[in-house]
Amino acid sequence: MKMKLFLPGPVSVRSEVLKQFEKPVIGHRTKEASEIQKSIIINMQKIFGTKEDILVSTSSGTGLMEGAIRSCTRKRALICALGSFGELWQKLGIENGIETDILRTEPGEATDPNKLEEVLKKKDYDFVGITHNETSSGILNNLKELKPIIEKYSEIIWAIDTVSSAGGTPIDQDKYGIDISITSSQKCLGLVPGLSFASFSTKAVEKARTIENRGHYLDLLLLYNYSREHNFQYPSTPAISNMVAAEYQLNYIVNEEGLENRFKRHLTMSNYFKDWANKNFEVFGNKKYLSPTITCVKNTKNLNFEKLSDEFSKRGIVISNGYGSMADKTFRVGHMGDTTLGDMKEFTKIFDEILKNI
Amino acid sequence: MKMKLFLPGPVSVRSEVLKQFEKPVIGHRTKEASEIQKSIIINMQKIFGTKEDILVSTSSGTGLMEGAIRSCTRKRALICALGSFGELWQKLGIENGIETDILRTEPGEATDPNKLEEVLKKKDYDFVGITHNETSSGILNNLKELKPIIEKYSEIIWAIDTVSSAGGTPIDQDKYGIDISITSSQKCLGLVPGLSFASFSTKAVEKARTIENRGHYLDLLLLYNYSREHNFQYPSTPAISNMVAAEYQLNYIVNEEGLENRFKRHLTMSNYFKDWANKNFEVFGNKKYLSPTITCVKNTKNLNFEKLSDEFSKRGIVISNGYGSMADKTFRVGHMGDTTLGDMKEFTKIFDEILKNI
The missing domain is CATH 3.90.1150.10 (Aspartate Aminotransferase, domain 1)
Known part of the structure; x- marks a missing residue:
């Protein structure tokens, strides 16, 4: 059945999208591969509401969440959690030797801006990761309420987990001054799992340049540098067939459905x-x-x-x-x-x- | 055209394999997902020539090569390189703060067992990564020649990069006492890129348990523990449609073509x-x-x-x-x-x- x-x-995927996988595999060092990546960038920028650069990773969203906290924390990270996936983000920091605190909410509540302000005053944080939409509790954080607090701290790199929101609700990254938005293919974007996407602001790039021990495969700065220097291609072989399907579907989302x-x-x-x-x-x-x-x-x-x-x-x-x-x-x-x-x-x-x- | x-x-993929992607997406927490993983394990064990456990990662082979060196080196790592992909493996170690040396060969030559012996005598290595088949030079290392040297050092975890050999030539992991064989979907296995596979010996599991700071997404021990405790499922959403195609193709490789x-x-x-x-x-x-x-x-x-x-x-x-x-x-x-x-x-x-x- x-x-x-x-x-x-994961979500059910339109059969037109699944049919994209029938296309013969293309090389990841071809001009065609570069064009696919460029098209993905343009449409993901619209989905995230940003003019900043877009990176594609052959991994789940967890991979890029790990990459973000590891690539962009020099001092101390804070995660504003709404449930299980915020707890996971803290773990991702700790498992990479990063001092990572967590601001929890009562189950079913959003992050309280006043509590966030209290916490940020206490320690010298330079990375804040916020769950935008928590899949485990069905709660959407209000980024507008959190913006005035976070923008007081100019050194902070602000990352958000939009794994289950991007493509289903506005993100408005640039409007709120967010540096990194992270999402996965298999949720609101209506694709099969296997790819994840992140925006990466100029501020985040500058920050990552000052950080050592960023690893390799999930290092956002490596993805950024390599793709800039190699005509929008990637250091390791990406899931190129999944990218072909992504190009098709993102184009549908932005230019057909709107x-x-x-x-x-x-x-x-x-x-x-x-x-x-x-x-x-x-x-x-x-x-x-x-x-x-x-x-x-x-x-x-x-x-x-x-x-x-x-x-x-x-x-x-x-x-x-x-x-x-x-x-x-x-x-x-x-x-x-x-x-x-x-x-x-x-x-x-x-x-x-x-x-x-x- | x-x-x-x-x-x-990547290689051209049989159209029957690409057609597997047309199947409706399945949930990664279903019994069906567990059955797919079990089938992949059985066939990859035959391809690697091992009875040890098999892990699947939604990443390129580079991801698992990074995971292997980070998860299993406590003291010092040595990479036996035949060219660019061996150089990369050393870099993967260094980028994770692991002291990683490299034994190079002249371009077009295989690793010399005598030179390997000399190097192993000098420092206290507990991880040796060897390129099996070097894509950049077209050279295949002779594992049989290297076995007698490596087996003298019982503490060493022996990992091999079989990204461009597994499925095209015998690996015989257990015959040589190898702990971790790593490969990618898009080479000899005839699949689209997006997945990588690693065997993970009991000895490697024991070793990883003694190591801190293994990260998360690429941590082989986490993949191992989670899949054992959760009926062969994975902590993050895997590229489940790619796994459906992998199940189909690995079954063809082992049971149809042979x-x-x-x-x-x-x-x-x-x-x-x-x-x-x-x-x-x-x-x-x-x-x-x-x-x-x-x-x-x-x-x-x-x-x-x-x-x-x-x-x-x-x-x-x-x-x-x-x-x-x-x-x-x-x-x-x-x-x-x-x-x-x-x-x-x-x-x-x-x-x-x-x-x-x-």
Whole structure:
């Protein structure tokens, strides 16, 4: 059976995009490869809302999150976490010998600007990593609220994890003065997993130049230097077929569907599903900061998730249980990528059916 | 025009393999994902000639080479280089703060066991990385000659870079007592780039457990621990569609074509092309150690490579210039993956035509 994914990533990918993989493999040192990279840059700049440079990595988003904190922290890093993926970012720092603190929020809450200000006053941070959209709790941080605090510290490199938001909601990197936005292919961009993308501001480049022990494969400065010096190509063989598919899909996102339409579609799907979820269960988290790309639902009916998941599975649908400590208390539904309002209506119809019989 | 790649990687991929990407994306936390990983393990064990565990990384081979040296060196590392990719491995160590020495050979020569013995006596090495097949010079190291030297040092973790040999020639990891064999998807395995594979011996696992600062994304021990504890799944979202294609192709390699036939085919193509090259140019390197997967040809006719490459390009063929310092003096032809003797005959026929008119 063809399974439809309502996961917080990976997402179902349009068949036109999958068909791109049928094209014969091209060499990664060809002019064609350079052109693909250039096209990806232009469209990712629009998606991130930046004029800064764009890097592509053959890795998951975790790889670039590790690369960012390692390449750009000289003194001390702070992670503003909304849940599991913020916890992971702190770990990525510590595992590379970087002194990394974490500012946690209560589950379901966004980062409090006042608390951020308090923390930044205490120690000499030069890297701040913020989870934009937390896949484990369905919360979207408000970058506008955090900007006035972070911009007081001119030395800080500000990086954001937009793995589950870029392409589904505006990022507006340059408007907020963000230096590095990181995302993955398999979420709102509607691609298969295997690639990740990062913007890399001039300020971040300058900073990385002053830092030693940045490693190699995930070193953002190496990717930047090499691609500038080698006509937008990369030091190691990149997942070139995945890049061909990315070029095709990013062009669709920006020039066919259009970003405004895409963001509106995500919001419409989100509102529709959250209404349904509040009628039947309860949406987890502070209403002011709910994510437009994923909904974390409190399992108020105490359904056995495995049984629920099996019922969906029989009907060709995959959903996700809660993440980490919320595994049993919540479940998660992704409405991102190229999923449509029609898909969501079909999904809730099936959910209604299951609820009648479970 | 559909271009046929005679590169030392990436290689042209069979259309049946590319078609695997058309399958709907599956979740990486599903039972299906676990089954795919298990199947990849079984077939990669046969390709590497080992009973040890197999790890899959969403990265190029460079990523796992960095992971290996960082995860398994506590004291000092030595790289036995045959050319550019050995130089790179040393750099990967140094860029991670690891004291890494290099034993170079004259271009076109294999590693001399006597010289290796001399070097190992001098310092307290606990990691030795050896290039098995050097893509830049077309030389294959003789692991049998090196085994008696390395096995004298029981503490050493022995890793080999089989990026351009695994799947094209026997590796026999367990026969030689190798701990880590590393390869990439886009060479002899006949897959698109984006994945790399490593074996990871029990001895290497034990060693990595004693080492701090291994990082995260490329940490072999993390991949090992996580996949053992989570039913053969991975900590970060892997390139799951690429893994579906890998499962299909590795099954073809091991169970349809068969490894012996595959190795024989590579040797036949290599002998055929080297004969042709010696008649028309001259094969670079010591005859005793020539690679069965790639031929480095001395440009004895002083052809302008760009012009030569353009002529091939017009006929739908991509070849590669020399690498690094040999860029102008040599060119390279890959005969690996699912290329056939028929392809090589067609290739030399076209080359003959070009030579008449250039």
